[in-house]
Amino acid sequence: MHRRSFAQLGLSLAALPLAMPRRAAAADKPLRKVRIAVSTTVLNVGYPMLTLPLTLGYWREEGYDVELMPVGASLQSIQQMVGGNAEFGEVNASVIVQANSKNGLPVRIAMGNGVIDWSVAVDANGPITSAKDLKGKTIGVFSLATGGIAYFNSFLRNNGLDPAKDVELVPLGLGAPPIEALRSGKVQGLLYWAAAIASFENAGLKLRKLVGEDWRQYPDYTLAVMQATVDKDPEMVVGIARGMAKATVYALANPDCARQLHWDRYPSTKPTGADPETLVRWDLNTQQAQLDSLKDAFTLNGGKLWGNADPAAYDRLVKFMLDTKQIDKPVAASSMMVKIPDYFEKVGRFDVAAVQAAAAACKP
Template sequence: MPGLNFGRTLVAVVASVAVCLGGVDTAAALEKVRVLIPVRNIDEAFSPFVVAKEKGYFAEEGLDVTLIAVGGSNESAIQVSAGNGDVGAASPGEALVGIQAGKLDVRYFYSLYYQNIWHVAVLPDSPIKAIADLKGKKLGVQSLGSAGTTFGKAFVQQAGLDPQTDVAFLPVGVGAQAVTSVRQKFVDAVVYWDAALAKFKFSGLDLREVPAPEGIRSLPDVGLLATSDTIAKKPKMLIGVSRGVAKGYDYSMANPRAAVLITWKAYPEAKSKNPDPAAALEEGITVNQARLRIWNSPKTEDQHGRLIEADWQRLVDFFVAQKVLPGAVPVDRVITNQFVKDANSYDRQAVIADAKKTDVSKLD
């Protein structure tokens, strides 16, 4: 019956339009969130964030997240405090200084790194064997405003040296510029993060780490921060960001190969330049896992993102002792765990199972 068929067609068209409009409404309803990442180029070391966006974990929380690369942790904290970002990932050195001085109105609400990521490294044949051997030496850092400079000064001060007079910090950038500076001995040592050192190695520059005291190595590092106003007024958004990142971490640990490929697809410039695709992927996985191995700790009691108050107190005490902080700051002004329980409220095993069944051949 033609009339009946026409009616069915009309219903189908109306339904289709309704679905399309519904999709538009849903997209429009997503809350826009700016998350600042403290590197100039987002790469596989930050796969939990990229996976959370690309797999739709943020969207499931009603969030349209934009990941914004910034110059470093100090810039991340400053821009969030100024309202130019909603959430920032940042190393706590200069953030603590700003909080203590009342210049930065931010608090950490989710922990990412449970160990310090900064290392002093030298050429294999360097006579420098201990931090104290750096007296009179030049230390290369990404930039003078990077957290590496803050921690580098703390490292040498704890070794009994004066960071103002006994050593010189020189900005040598990243990538080829940094590699050249070390090879040609413009600097005697470098202070860089773990993933950067791994990439140096893949560029043919194999460095030797100068041992740092375990007390420093075990200090907490990068976490997610937001302003006090955001924490008070937008708990749902912060829980959503936290839960998305937690899922992204679970996915990345369950299938690092897929996590790296997802990151490279979203950020092609992050892909290894190794002409051998298999070797390039292995390099990416090495960088990814070198970073993610410190994203957890037995102290969290299986709660992703939990901030360990005693460790943050040690961090504050360390910075006061090394004169990075002019005075102590109460830990409850620095951190809050109020969102951690809700951030972990999801089916972790379902995320892991989904990651494991991902067909990586479709991600190339």
């Protein structure tokens, strides 16, 4: 998946009696179709907040028949929403900022899912132990346009290095090339996001990870929605986000159960080429990269409401993007937030302990 680089369809929800339980109400009404464009090419085990609501029926309980649409990079997800082909997009937060600041598009933040999880991976037994040791080194990246480079350059400058002179970047893509490049010494480090780094570890690399102190203080993966969709069907926005919040709690409570359920529903994404125990270890490692990001995002966004998006965190990202010239003018994070009364409180109205108990029992 290439994670780092515009739905105005809203479905009206008839008013329901306040005393009617959500499950009963959903059962009495036909499910409404909702599409989520996901910024990846393959929905592997690393997307439990999106795949588990389907497996566990969380979105059906809310009254929605959800289709996940892997579309590539975040820009493509935004384009799918603007073009009316998706109601939501799971995208990098920086793309939401750019859409609002540079293009004036009313893309809104519906849920905070992750943090910046990039790192510079180097040989665990090698001499590189700090940013200063990167001077004169060659670093492999997915592409020369990949989003992590802005964070990397800031990391170098903060440690007294000149990105233009002291380090060389080489585009390597994904798969075997970056692995072989590090093994052969063609590069001395790999600048990639956490799930990619996990895949390199699965292939046998022993890695030490260098990370900027501020990187995980910036939000990243975010559920996006157009303002027109919020205006037309706010209850749908709440329901979709609530399903994702419940799935996040479930996966964090029992990662191996989340892995088992993913393999059962999406057998084609199960890794191959090793014994069963190794395959389990590989996918748990891949999944853990996302779980760590989900957990850190919960803390970053206040640590009280699952899925909450704290404007202060997104304001920090806006400032960083201004400083690194990714945008030319600021945009207030508060203007990008979904504005539904008590929105995140509504998203969090579910029994967390019950979800955790269901995860412990590990039954669909």
